[in-house]
Amino acid sequence: MRRLFRISTLLFTILIITSSHGLNAQDDLQSSSSNPSGDKPAILEQLIELINPDRMLEHIFKLADEYGVRTAGTVNERLAENYIAASLERYGYLAHSSDNIVLDNSLISHNIWAELQGKFPKIIIIGAHMDSKPPSPGANDNASGVAVVLELAKILHNATPRFTIRFVFFGAEEIIDSNVDHHHYGSRFMATDRHLIGRIHAMTSIDMVGFGSELWIDNMGEADDFWRGKIFNIGDSMGLPMHTGERRAWSDHEAFEYAGVPSAWVHWRYDPEYHSVGDTPDRIDPELLVSTTEMMLRAIIEAD
Numbered sequence: 621m622r623r624l625f626r627i628s629t630l631l632f633t634i635l636i637i638t639s640s641h642g643l644n645a646q647d648d649l650q651s652s653s654s655n656p657s658g659d660k661p662a663i664l665e666q667l668i669e670l671i672n673p674d675r676m677l678e679h680i681f682k683l684a685d686e687y688g689v690r691t692a693g694t695v696n697e698r699l700a701e702n703y704i705a706a707s708l709e710r711y712g713y714l715a716h717s718s719d720n721i722v723l724d725n726s727l728i729s730h731n732i733w734a735e736l737q738g739k740f741p742k743i744i745i746i747g748a749h750m751d752s753k754p755p756s757p758g759a760n761d762n763a764s765g766v767a768v769v770l771e772l773a774k775i776l777h778n779a780t781p782r783f784t785i786r787f788v789f790f791g792a793e794e795i796i797d798s799n800v801d802h803h804h805y806g807s808r809f810m811a812t813d814r815h816l817i818g819r820i821h822a823m824t825s826i827d828m829v830g831f832g833s834e835l836w837i838d839n840m841g842e843a844d845d846f847w848r849g850k851i852f853n854i855g856d857s858m859g860l861p862m863h864t865g866e867r868r869a870w871s872d873h874e875a876f877e878y879a880g881v882p883s884a885w886v887h888w889r890y891d892p893e894y895h896s897v898g899d900t901p902d903r904i905d906p907e908l909l910v911s912t913t914e915m916m917l918r919a920i921i922e923a924d
C-alpha cells in the first residue's frame with residue numbers, strides 16, 4: 621500500500637507539472653480565490669491531493685526518535701537545523717540561517733527559513749519551532765509542526781500564491797531555565813527586524829498538531845484579528861472540531877503580535893504527554909497532520 625501510494629503520488633505530480641506547464645498555474649490560483657460560484661479550484665484540489673502523511677511521519681521520526689531531545693542551543697537542536705535546511709534545499713529552496721541568537725544561558729540558537737515568491741512582495745509567515753523541552757523528545761511539541769511546515773513547502777514549491785510565503789523554523793521557543801520569560805528567542809529575534817515586520821501580511825505558528833481532539837486557533841488579541849478568523853472559518857468549513865477564543869501567548873506568534881502583525885497559533889489540544897518523555901512519535905495521529913496541512917494550504921491559497 622505504501623509503495624502504491626507513493627507511485628500514485630508521483631504520477632499525480634507528473635500530471636500536475638505537465639498540465640500546468642505553460643498554462644500558468646498562477647492564473648488558476650488567482651482566479652480560484654475569487655470564484656463566485658464556489659467551485660473548488662482545480663489547482664488547490666490538486667495540491668491537497670499531494671499531501672503525504674508518510675513524508676511527515678518520516679520527519680517526525682527523524683527529529684524526535686533519531687535525534688531525540690532537542691534542547692535549545694545544544695548539538696541536537698543544531699542537528700535539527702541542518703536536517704531542516706537540507707530538506708528545504710532538496711525541495712528546491714534556498715535555505716537561510718539567521719545570525720547567531722544568543723540565549724540567556726549563553727548557548728546559541730538559529731532560525732532556519734526559506735521563501736516562496738508570490739505574486740506580491742507582502743509576506744505570510746508559516747512557522748514552527750524546532751527545539752523541544754527536556755526531557756521530552758518533542759514529537760508532538762513540536763516535530764509535528766515542523767513536519768507540517770516542511771510539507772507545505774514541498775507541496776507549494778511549483779505554485780505562485782498571491783502572497784510571498786516565508787517558511788520559518790524557529791530556534792529556542794521553549795523556556796530554557798527557571799525564568800518564565802526566557803523563551804521564544806527565535807521568533808523574538810526575527811520580530812526585531814523592522815523592515816521585515818513592515819512587509820508581513822500575516823503570521824502563523826504551527827505548534828503541536830499531532831495529538832488531540834480539538835483544533836484551536838488562538839491569538840492574543842494584540843493585533844488585527846482577520847488571519848485567526850480566516851483560518852478558523854476554513855477549518856470550520858472542512859468540518860474540523862474548531863475552537864477559539866482563548867488568549868494565549870504560549871507560542872511563536874507572541875513577538876509578531878506585539879509588533880502589530882495579524883497572527884494565529886494553530887494547535888490541537890490536549891496532549892497529556894506535553895513536555896514529558898512520553899511525547900514520542902508512535903502517538904502521532906497522521907490524520908491530524910493531514911487535516912492541518914490541508915487547512916493551511918487553503919488559507920495560503922485563499923489569502924486576500
Ligand SMILES: [Zn+2]
Pocket residue numbers: 749761762793827828
Ligand atoms: Zn511548542
